[in-house]
Amino acid sequence: MHLEEFSEGNSFFHKADPRVKILVFTLFSVLCAISSGIKIPLFYLLYSLTLLLFARIKIKPLISRLLVANFFIAFIWIFIPITYPGNPYITLGSIKISHAGLNYALSITIKCNAIIIATITLLSTSSIFSLAHAMLHLKIPTKLVTVFFLFYRYITVIHDEYLKIKRAVSLRGFIPKTDIHTYKTYAYIIGGMLIKSYERAEDIYKAMLCRGFKGYFPLFEHFYMKKSDIIFGVISTLIFVLIWVKS
Amino acid sequence: MHISEGVLSAPVLFAGAILSFIGVALGLKKIKNEDIPKVAVLSSAFFIASFIRVPIGPTSAHLLLNGLLGMLLGWSAFPSIFVALVLQALLFQFGGLTTLGVNTFAMAMPAVLSYYIFRGLLRRSKNLAFLGGFLGGSLSILIATIFISIALLETEKSFIGLAWTLVAMHLPIAIIEGIITGFVITYLKKVKPEALG
Numbered sequence: 001m002h003l004e005e006f007s008e009g010n011s012f013f014h015k016a017d018p019r020v021k022i023l024v025f026t027l028f029s030v031l032c033a034i035s036s037g038i039k040i041p042l043f044y045l046l047y048s049l050t051l052l053l054f055a056r057i058k059i060k061p062l063i064s065r066l067l068v069a070n071f072f073i074a075f076i077w078i079f080i081p082i083t084y085p086g087n088p089y090i091t092l093g094s095i096k097i098s099h100a101g102l103n104y105a106l107s108i109t110i111k112c113n114a115i116i117i118a119t120i121t122l123l124s125t126s127s128i129f130s131l132a133h134a135m136l137h138l139k140i141p142t143k144l145v146t147v148f149f150l151f152y153r154y155i156t157v158i159h160d161e162y163l164k165i166k167r168a169v170s171l172r173g174f175i176p177k178t179d180i181h182t183y184k185t186y187a188y189i190i191g192g193m194l195i196k197s198y199e200r201a202e203d204i205y206k207a208m209l210c211r212g213f214k215g216y217f218p219l220f221e222h223f224y225m226k227k228s229d230i231i232f233g234v235i236s237t238l239i240f241v242l243i244w245v246k247s
Numbered sequence: 248m249h250i251s252e253g254v255l256s257a258p259v260l261f262a263g264a265i266l267s268f269i270g271v272a273l274g275l276k277k278i279k280n281e282d283i284p285k286v287a288v289l290s291s292a293f294f295i296a297s298f299i300r301v302p303i304g305p306t307s308a309h310l311l312l313n314g315l316l317g318m319l320l321g322w323s324a325f326p327s328i329f330v331a332l333v334l335q336a337l338l339f340q341f342g343g344l345t346t347l348g349v350n351t352f353a354m355a356m357p358a359v360l361s362y363y364i365f366r367g368l369l370r371r372s373k374n375l376a377f378l379g380g381f382l383g384g385s386l387s388i389l390i391a392t393i394f395i396s397i398a399l400l401e402t403e404k405s406f407i408g409l410a411w412t413l414v415a416m417h418l419p420i421a422i423i424e425g426i427i428t429g430f431v432i433t434y435l436k437k438v439k440p441e442a443l444g
Contacts, residue, residue: 003338026344033345034257041253065340072251075409083405101405111253116340123337131337143275143283148330150287151294158291176302183301183423187430190296190312194319194431195439197292201284208284215280 003155006124011056013125017229018134024236025122029115031240038107040247045114047239048121055121062120069116073109080105128152137223142216149217154200161196165189249332249350250395252343256402263349263398267329270355274325286320290327294334301423308420314387315380315428317358318366319442324358325351353394357387369432369443376436376443377429384428388421389414 007014013021032044084101123131132149136142169185176182205213255263278286293316300307317324329351335341342350361383368379396410435442 029252029344033253033255033260069251069340072254075412076254079408079412080403080405083408084403085405104403108253112251113253115252115343115345119336119340119343124340128334128337141275143278144271144326144330146283147278147287147290147326148333150284151290151327151330152334154288154291155294158288158295162295178302178304180426183426184430186299186301186310187427188434190292190299190310190315190427191431191434191438193292193296194289194435194442197288198285198439198442201288204284204288205281213280215283 004124004127005061006057006120007127009056009125011054011125012228012232013051013055013121016125016232017223017225018126018130019137019223020225020229020233021122021126022131022134022138024233025118027237027240028118028122031244032111032114032118035111035243035247036107037247038103038110040243041107041110041114043243043246045110045117047236047243048114048117051121052117055125057120057125062117065120066113066116069112070109073105073112076108077105133219133221134223136219146216150204154197154204157200158193158197162189162193165192249335249342249353250346250398252346254402255346255349255398259398259401260345260349263346263352265348267325267348267351267355270322270325270352270359271329274322274327277322278326282323286323286327287330289316289320290331293327294331297331301427303419303423308423310424310427311354311388311391311420312384312424312428313354313358313391314361314384314424315431317355317360317362317387318369318380318383318428318432320358321362322359324362325355328355328358349395349398353391353398356394357390360390361387366443369436373433373436377433380429380432381425385421385425388417388424392417392421 028044028047032041035041035044081097081101084098084104126134129149129152132145132152135145135148166189169189174185176186293312296310296312298309300309313324313328316327320327329347332342332347332350332354336343336347365379365383368382369376371379392414396406396413399406399410399413432443
């Protein structure tokens with residue numbers, strides 16, 4: 001299972017300090033999410049498109065990510081222009097499409113895409129483990145990060161268990177249909193996975209105890225901030241302040 | 248089921264963040280050191296299970312299983328769902344950072360509720376345990392959709408059409424989640440009764 005599609009590369013963002021990237025991303029996504037209208041979100045979109053130029057990531061998976069994310073947005077386009085109060089813009093028979101409603105849907109679309117592009121360029125260019133490591137440095141509770149770390153670590157292991165059970169089930173001629181037998185079979189597959197997880201968790205805890213586990217993993221490596229990281233952080237913050245002033 | 252970035256208004260996002268912060272803090276407090284691997288690996292299992300697509304008539308739907316998760320983990324459902332949503336946002340850009348609060352609360356709160364309401368039933372006879380599982384599994388989905396709808400409507404009244412569509416779409420899913428959760432509970436009762444404590 002290859003999950004971290006964008007994390008390999010050699011661009012500025014692949015090499016930048018994850019702590020700086022997380023901070024800049026947090027500021028960006030909060031400001032962008034609470035902005036309104038068309039103009040301000042467009043500035044944010046421009047910012048994340050600029051980041052994209054520097055990140056040099058694969059275009060194909062990027063486009064497929066954006067398509068999936070815009071699926072929910074498509075629902076908004078179906079409903080909002082019809083139900084939003086405001087002067088009718090176009091009248092199609094009994095359906096009135098409001099101008100304000102179209103603007104609102106457009107605003108949401110721009111904000112959503114701006115944040116997704118920023119997520120991919122800033123966060124997905126680091127590996128999940130280095131982001132978890134950075135979270136510890138940013139004072140996220142150790143227990144939460146430890147749960148996150150083990151959770152991610154064991155996804156591939158549990159996925160293998162799932163594939164094993166699934167293979168066993170197909171060998172016995174299981175074909176999914178809409179009936180109770182199918183749902184019962186899926187329930188037993190999930191039940192089987194849960195049992196394996198309980199057993200695995202006990203083994204992990206014993207192994208961790210043997211290594212002197214006291215509730216956290218000590219940090220072995222430390223990040224160090226380069227000059228370019230600081231410059232990137234400062235420039236981004238200045239841009240956000242400028243956009244903030246503009247609004 | 249999660250709301251994308253950029254849709255909800257600032258007060259709704261803020262309220263969701265505060266509620267989830269409290270939930271995650273309470274959940275973390277309940278996790279003892281020896282429970283850390285259990286919560287983490289069960290979260291991995293639920294993450295994988297959420298990719299299973301079950302057929303419903305001509306289409307298929309993927310499972311959420313937040314009710315089952317809640318009945319097994321109690322308040323730890325909050326950190327468990329939280330880490331899963333963080334990972335989804337990082338890997339697939341489903342949901343996102345600013346909607347993390349709203350989405351976590353919408354899925355984890357019904358999970359915790361079904362822990363308190365139905366966990367007692369799970370220890371009784373096989374049929375009552377199945378009933379508890381069914382109700383916990385299906386109501387958790389419905390309540391989660393209602394929370395999501397409230398978040399949408401508090402943002403903008405004209406989301407009403409979208410909210411009704413969401414609820415209607417999740418009705419069949421809720422029934423199937425209920426059936427599957429019920430069978431998982433009876434299975435665990437047979438194979439590993441201590442999990443239902």
